[in-house]
Amino acid sequence: MGVSCSSPENGISVVTVDYPPVNALPVRGWFALADAVRAAGRDPGTRCVILAAEGRGFNAGVDIKEIRTAGQEALIGANRGCAQAFAAVYECETPVVAAVQGFCLGGGIGLVGNADAVVAGEDAVFGLPELDRGALGAATHLARLVPQHLMRALYYTGRTASAAELHAHGSVWRVVPRAQLPGAALELARQIAAKDGRLLRMAKAAINGIDPVDVRRSYRFEQGFTFEANLSGLAGRVRDTFGRREEEGA
Template structure:
């Protein structure tokens, strides 16, 4: 199962992604994740959501193999819309979302984590946008919520990654812990949040989103237009084909 929901303790809902080999999600996976997050937020018994993953890493973005084997632009449009919905579901979740990140957090993973309310990471976690090496654009909106502006631009243009420890120094990661302690650390933070009054938490989440200086849905949608433009010109397909065939260059795991 790609996305599942559990309740590790009262007031806390865990939404888990498990799509081997690297949690690169197909179109249906992004929509399933969005649905699970929205359902968790609507649940009156939930006061905090932990977004986590099983396997080798947190998230490796979209399934490029699905995109390249699908004729026309159907899969591209589906991935764009699915990511848009999943990222928005994190941001608009009615209660705080704690992202528990291990291993690779690339592409779409940045969209999820950048929209979370808090981030706990394992020592092995690495974060980045290899979009230019994959024939895509996007999620700079969300990377800009994790690092300062000039670092965001440097990471975006080079496709380099940063470690959890580096993000901790920038203040965007709450705690960095050994891999074996990640779930416990994320649950500890979620438990502390869930101890608050549920009605006030929902009001607080709406209030904080309301004063956010960046409209994340609008800015990400703007970015997506350039991804589609790159696909129409053919430049995106050249990079995606090279990546799927294993001849592409640049850092990052398979998406």
């Protein structure tokens, strides 16, 4: 359990997240993920990083139970950890390919929205259930995956978009049967890693440099409203309602 790294082929590093049962990451998990992605990108032998996950889904966001139990310190830690992990993916010195299966929710959108390319299983769904969980954020990253009005509708309703829908919008490179997902991600990473490593790093820096949105500043702006909702007590009331619904549905 946790975050692990492997190198299946020369020039390719795989960072894998495994936090059963649903990959809802605790505070330490977000920082561990950020450290792993940064380390992979700094390795001069790495020319492409694959971000993957074990289990039923790619990522279910932050560990709400940890926040409900530990309170403000856990909230602050989760917000900082998410910001660090998202930035690590975006600023990774080499291209990052996200391999997404099952659910990709909340913080998962932050990771995938900051990746350079996305390969998804046919069962993958993407969404931000933040309003149901007393939080705000990652609209910055959802807006990198779908058009503006769809992003707003998905955000306000908490509904999800399928891998096929994102493929139609051009933000998912390939949609494959789930069993074929690791191979499809590796195939794309292999094509990227075949390029000159130094030139790839220059290309990544150049593309980030012409990005119209400062994703760090944009996401931190959103997080300010999460703090406001928490300080007012509103977020806690929403989280409590969410927790009761979970228990009743269990």
